[in-house]
Amino acid sequence: MTYNPIVWFEIYVQEMARAKKFYETLLGLTLTQLESPIPGMELWAFPMEQGAPGATGALVKMEGKDSGGGGTLIYFSCADCSIEAAKAAANGGQIFKEKFPIGQYGFIALVYDTEGNMIGLHSMQ
Template sequence: MTGKVVHFELPADDAERARAFYTDTFGWQLDEMPALDYIWVRTVATDDRGMPAEPGAINGGLTPRQDPVTGPVVVIEVEDITTALAKVVACGGRVVQERQAVSTMGFTAYIADTEGNTVGLWQNA
């Protein structure tokens, strides 16, 4: 099913400080992804594909604070980002960052909704 929230991103000015905060406060497991300048956040255990093992749970990431991620972002799964971006614009939103490949995992883009909120889009490879 697409259209569901599948991920979150939290921007950080100091990755180590943020890592310590979320690990110590909530017990999250954080793993470096140096090739992507990203820290994978596991809020719950994952299965052998790296997906949350608990129904309804989502995991996320810490990313450097920079445009377009300057505040917390929810990420919504779509079948095709190019089609979704066209629909966003047709419905009054705007594209903040065009489709980009994320390693071999899939594709991402960022939009602004009609209220100015930044929202991530995700398409599996």
């Protein structure tokens, strides 16, 4: 395999304005609204650049799909994940596990967003 297998992700939310503010503040970026392929579905995409490394995705609000618990964990790249973990806690989220080392692969922190989804934060320092 000569490519990264993850090409898209969706983080399901219950209150879009709250979740959008959380992620924009946490990561210091601006989400862009996408046209929905399904009536009643609202999507706000993370920045995308064709040909750049990494995967992108969107916050999604869809009737009948809960947010929170589940078997998927998405990691966001950070310069220092302890900074973003603190931002999560200051913006309505909650820290599950403070920054800790993962050997030669750097550091991670685990936090909950405002919708009950656990996300990972990764940094090399």
